[in-house]
Amino acid sequence: MALLDPKDWLSLHGDPAEAVEPATGEVLATLTLAAPTDVADAAATAAAAQRDWARRPYPERAAVLRRAGDLLQQHAAEIGEWIVREAGSVRGKADFELRTAAEECYEAAALAHRPLGQVLPSAAPRLSYTTRVPAGVVGVIAPFNVPLILAVRSVAPALALGNAVVLKPDPRTAVCGGHVLAAVFAEAGLPAGLLHVLPGGADVGRTLVADPRVRVISFTGSTAAGRSVGALAAQHLKRAHLELGGNSAFLVLEDADLDAAMSTAAWASFFHQGQVCMTAGRHLVHASRYEEYVARLAAKADALTVGDPFRAQVHLGPVIDRGQLGRIDALVRESAAAGVRIAAGGTHHELFYRPTVLADADPDATGPGSVGASPAYCEEVFGPVAPVRAFRTLDEAVALANESSYGLALGVVTRDAARALELADRIPTGLLHINDQTVNDEPVAAFGGLADSGTGSRFGGEANLDAFTETRWTTVRATPAAYPF
Structure with missing residues (x-):
């Protein structure tokens, strides 16, 4: 009944x-x-x-x-x-x-x-x-x-x-x-x-x-x-x-197992078309792993299926409406104009936006025709967009993670959990996940964010x-x- x-x-x-x-x-x-x-x-x-x-x-x-x-x-x-x-x-x-x-x-x-x-x-x-x-x-x-x-x-x-x-x-x-x-x-x-x-x-x-x-x-x-x-x-x-809202950081340290990390990384930004407050909006990757990480995340994104979730088995469905679609696409286009490279995605059909990877997502990026900072890195996109930026030292990683006015979630991928805990102590957030991505929720756990989150x-x-x-x-x-x- x-x-x-x-x-x-x-x-x-x-x-x-x-x-x-x-x-x-x-x-x-x-x-x-x-x-x-x-x-x-x-x-x-x-x-x-x-x-x-x-x-x-x-x-x-x-x-x-x-x-x-x-x-x-x-x-x-x-x-x-x-x-x-x-x-x-x-x-x-x-x-x-x-x-x-x-x-x-x-x-x-x-x-x-x-x-x-x-x-x-x-x-x-x-x-x-x-x-x-x-x-x-x-x-x-x-x-x-x-x-x-x-x-x-x-x-x-x-x-x-x-x-x-x-x-x-x-x-x-x-x-x-x-x-x-x-x-x-x-x-x-x-x-x-x-x-x-x-x-x-x-x-x-x-x-x-x-x-x-x-x-x-x-x-x-x-x-x-x-x-x-x-x-x-x-x-x-x-x-x-x-x-x-949030613009959560997902930190990938130099010792990370990228074979294991790719599923985690893709889920962090593409789950439910990125329409989640905990979505990883900034992938911060050690410079020694950066190029491989971008290539592998882009390949992962290209392999995902996007379509009608009621009538087909797909990985991503539609975004909620045309207003949200327009905001996502505008942030990606403006970022590309600021010098960011679209490594995957950046296209859509109707309300179906392809999972997108943005490389060299430096907020101060400049290039031919640049219009300034990269908005998809700086702002909450609320769409399936993964901006990636390199760091060289842990101090730089901490500084980059703390640049955002949001303080919701943090993910850290490393073989050294103790080092991740020490690192996280320097990055104020309401939620912390070591060797996991940022989109996590359980009824028994206290949930909430700091600052603009x-x-x-x-x-x-x-x-x-x-x-x-x-x-x-x-x-x-x-x-x-x-x-x-």
């Missing part, structure tokens, strides 16, 4: 919209977007429902989360097809999303019975302790690229800890990033009013951040949008957990306790205290 009912996607009060398959342009379903008035209604309903939910015994909350995880697995074929077609994901990526989303629910179920606080010492004759209490209503704003995971990783723990949630998925993935979760949690027995799915534009996002009943914002998206969300949240004196907030495992609860200090005396007056 199908989980999803398209009639449920027509109840909001914003503009009509279509779920579109980027690979073909086919309309998969019609729906309505949210209007700002929908936010106010949802927040009011959520605030009323949350009070009772927070009082429910923890086994009851945990059971709903476990059933949600089970349902994601039971309906994997139906949900997976939506991830492939609506988000342009290859099947392996859709399978990964489904597995991880289910694990997010199971991990969240365990949060419901974690210790709630601490008993504190006190100089006074009293019991002194802290407890974690639900924040209340949590607003979740999730992006298009990994829509199911990047929504459920906030929705599931927030619900498990006694909160209600208003979720705004990206309108381009309103079904697999939003309506899927509404259907899953309804079927799992979540009481009415606790989860609201409101796909919409920036006006809906601003209204959600500003609503006084929404006490915590969990935002995943671009750094530019995150700055606006953070500023607006600060105006309204509420916490905002910001997981933003985020506020240092974390999702995952026990970090969710800090994200979605408040800490209350309580003292208890046997008799009223006496004071000097």
Whole structure:
């Protein structure tokens, strides 16, 4: 029996919209977007429902989360097809999303019975302790690229800890990033009013951040949008957990095994068409291995297949829309004009962009017709583009890695793991992977970035306790205290 009912996607009060398959342009379903008035209604309903939910015994909350995880697995074929077609994901990526989303629910179920606080010492004759209490209503704003995971990783723990949630998925993935979760949690027995799915534009996002009943914002998206969300949240004196963009470095030291490293390197930049915040945007390779590395990565890129992931077995699918395609292609063309060599790719058909390797990606590159710095090296491309640059000393590698304003992930490939750890201590990032690439995620691990990659907030495992609860200090005396007056 199908989980999803398209009639449920027509109840909001914003503009009509279509779920579109980027690979073909086919309309998969019609729906309505949210209007700002929908936010106010949802927040009011959520605030009323949350009070009772927070009082429910923890086994009851945990059971709903476990059933949600089970349902994601039971309906994997139906949900997976939506991830492939609506988000342009290859099947392996859709399978990964489904597995991880289910694990997010199971991990969240365990949060419901974690210790709630601490008993504190006190100089006074009293019991002194802290407890974690639900924040209340949590607003979740999730992006298009990994829509199911990047929504459920906030929705599931927030619900498990006694909160209600208003979720705004990206309108381009309103079904697999939003309506899927509404259907899953309804079927799992979540009481009415606790989860609201409101796909919409920036006006809906601003209204959600500003609503006084929404006490915590969990935002995943671009750094530019995150700055606006953070500023607006600060105006309204509420916490905002910001997981933003990246331009992560992938360091290849002189002792690296290039036979083993090629798969890692290609995955780092080409997984899901490079539309991942952790994507390796800068391959920094020791000069002694540089030419071989470029040649082998270019050959790898040329061997990858690009096409419709629903109708064929391919390595890369389409990018999400023409706006994203135009940005990717412009960054590659401008980089070539700045003197960068296109060693592979740099072409596209419709929304299918070939995996691209840019050699000599020095941000100060000059050449015939040069227009200045290489933007594909300096900026987050969010496409299947791997800029490669050489370094000669470890000090130079550290300096190059630290040039970026982002601080999300770092990958280091070497036969000497101890040296990699010492090197990484000099490169501040939220995530570090030695002898692995930068695109890694697990529900049990705290996830987040520094600087332009985020506020240092974390999702995952026990970090969710800090994200979605408040800490209350309580003292208890046997008799009223006496004071000097």
